Amino acid sequence: xxxxxxxxxxxxxxxxxxxxxxxxxxxxxxxxxxxxxxxxxxxxxxxxxxxxxxxxxxxxxxxxxxxxxxxxxxxxxxxxxxxxxxxxxxxxxxxxxxxxxxxxxxx
Amino acid sequence: xxxxxxxxxxxxxxxxxxxxxxxxxxxxxxxxxxxxxxxxxxxxxxxxxxxxxxxxxxxxxxxxxxxxxxxxxxxxxxxxxxxxxxxxxxxxxxxxxxxxxxxxxxxxxxxx
Numbered sequence: 001x002x003x004x005x006x007x008x009x010x011x012x013x014x015x016x017x018x019x020x021x022x023x024x025x026x027x028x029x030x031x032x033x034x035x036x037x038x039x040x041x042x043x044x045x046x047x048x049x050x051x052x053x054x055x056x057x058x059x060x061x062x063x064x065x066x067x068x069x070x071x072x073x074x075x076x077x078x079x080x081x082x083x084x085x086x087x088x089x090x091x092x093x094x095x096x097x098x099x100x101x102x103x104x105x106x107x
Numbered sequence: 108x109x110x111x112x113x114x115x116x117x118x119x120x121x122x123x124x125x126x127x128x129x130x131x132x133x134x135x136x137x138x139x140x141x142x143x144x145x146x147x148x149x150x151x152x153x154x155x156x157x158x159x160x161x162x163x164x165x166x167x168x169x170x171x172x173x174x175x176x177x178x179x180x181x182x183x184x185x186x187x188x189x190x191x192x193x194x195x196x197x198x199x200x201x202x203x204x205x206x207x208x209x210x211x212x213x214x215x216x217x218x219x
Binding site: 033 | 116140142147148149150151152155165195197206207208209210211212213215
């Protein structure tokens with residue numbers, strides 16, 4: 001079993017829809033990351049959080065440490081949000097990654 | 108601007124040849140990492156280095172080698188011993204002790 005599980009694996013939405021991507025982990029962590037990977041492959045860090053909730057523009061990330069669960073929400077989704085979203089956790093000196101959620105937002 | 112640079116973006120090699128992927132950072136980060144990404148799988152750690160002239164094996168180090176002669180540079184060599192070298196390779200760096208990581212744009216290696 002992977003240490004970091006994401007769901008869904010693939011998600012297709014219509015422009016304007018509210019989107020939720022979930023991440024569950026099974027190890028003790030010091031921080032959790034949400035990353036965005038565009039078709040070219042480069043990865044951008046969206047959020048790093050260890051408790052509570054963070055918001056940046058239309059993106060919101062929450063984490064529940066007791067339940068070992070985090071969610072990434074996108075409000076008013078847009079085709080430019082189409083990408084792979086990756087959940088990663090810091091464990092000791094390295095990071096453990098989920099397999100990613102491929103999001104496609106259709107106009 | 109500070110950042111991590113990986114080169115080249117696409118690389119093709121014949122089977123049996125060694126190939127070296129470049130990773131350079133000007134963020135003054137102590138720690139650097141190499142990850143491999145395969146379709147449908149999370150990134151897996153190949154090697155990491157927390158200080159110059161020192162590096163540690165990750166989860167899938169077999170068939171790979173690295174060096175860390177300079178703080179800014181952490182090249183990865185994919186040797187002929189690596190059985191399935193075709194993959195997307197990502198380099199990352201971080202400040203020692205910090206959970207925040209910065210990623211390069213990746214190198215897609217295809218071995219034919």
